[in-house]
Amino acid sequence: MLKPEDFYRVLREVDFGPIEELVKKAVAEGHSAPQILNEGLIAGMSILGQEFKARELWVPDVLLAARNMHRGIEILKPMFSKEGGGSKGKIVLGTVKGDIHDIGKNLVSIMMTGSGLEVIDVGVDVPAEKFVATIQEHQPQIIGLSALLTTTMLEMRNVVEAIKGSSYDVKPYVIVGGAPVTEAFAQEIGADGYGPDAVSGVEVVMKLLKNRV
Numbered sequence: 001m002l003k004p005e006d007f008y009r010v011l012r013e014v015d016f017g018p019i020e021e022l023v024k025k026a027v028a029e030g031h032s033a034p035q036i037l038n039e040g041l042i043a044g045m046s047i048l049g050q051e052f053k054a055r056e057l058w059v060p061d062v063l064l065a066a067r068n069m070h071r072g073i074e075i076l077k078p079m080f081s082k083e084g085g086g087s088k089g090k091i092v093l094g095t096v097k098g099d100i101h102d103i104g105k106n107l108v109s110i111m112m113t114g115s116g117l118e119v120i121d122v123g124v125d126v127p128a129e130k131f132v133a134t135i136q137e138h139q140p141q142i143i144g145l146s147a148l149l150t151t152t153m154l155e156m157r158n159v160v161e162a163i164k165g166s167s168y169d170v171k172p173y174v175i176v177g178g179a180p181v182t183e184a185f186a187q188e189i190g191a192d193g194y195g196p197d198a199v200s201g202v203e204v205v206m207k208l209l210k211n212r213v
């Protein structure tokens with residue numbers, strides 16, 4: 001049994017040593033990567049999120065935790081990226097303008113890469129025009145948008161409109177995700193899909209790609 005409190009504790013450390021040790025120990029004990037991710041790292045981060053909300057922690061604490069979280073995910077990455085072979089499709093992935101949260105987006109990227117998709121990660125705080133320019137350059141079948149703030153999720157509507165209003169050889173599908181985003185919101189803004197987590201995001205992409213063939 002993994003204990004979220006253990007992960008919470010190491011997420012708060014200044015050095016990478018404790019998080020590396022705990023993740024490696026969980027791997028050695030036979031826990032699967034999704035288990036370590038969901039029941040360990042994300043569960044620990046969620047305790048931290050509650051304290052942040054209650055103002056018991058401050059931005060520097062959370063930044064530190066984000067660094068540790070990325071380190072933990074790096075260790076798990078090879079376990080997710082087993083599937084090789086040719087690309088099943090191309091996806092452009094980014095966090096929308098005004099938003100710098102990228103832990104969730106990076107997880108989505110890892111899961112998509114591990115499922116045989118080619119991911120073009122355009123980073124954080126990405127304006128609609130950059131999404132449009134990247135689509136014109138790379139001609140992906142899917143665009144994935146991430147937002148973690150109730151304010152920046154509204155920017156997703158602008159991106160969807162900019163994409164649907166521009167011309168491409170083949171218009172890409174848009175999928176959205178991030179803690180405040182819901183299926184109903186996705187439909188309201190005209191997105192083609194929504195995933196509550198990285199695994200469902202992959203499922204949605206695979207379904208959309210099947211429609212296209």
Ligand code: B12
Nearest residue numbers: 049053100101102103104146149150177178179195198201
């Ligand atoms: C880490 C963190 C930060 C870090 C981010 C570091 C980084 N590199 O990402 C820092 C310190 C920078 C930060 C800053 C801020 N934050 Co912050 N942050 C968090 C925190 C604690 C964790 C977020 C996280 O990484 N979760 C773990 C990941 C794995 O989950 P996830 O992102 O939801 O992703 C999963 C799914 O949503 C989905 N998914 C995500 N994207 C996509 C995309 C697609 C296409 C698909 C299919 C799926 C998908 O899959 C992922 C994996 O399963 C949350 C609290 C929380 N518990 O959520 C607050 C939180 C999001 N932050 C919040 C706030 C208010 C802020 C600040 C405004 C604080 C401030 N006063 O400055 C700033 C805003 C900065 C900005 N302009 O973006 C609020 C948002 C409130 C709201 N309703 O809008 C939260 C909820 C905290 C709170 N409870 O008040 N934050």
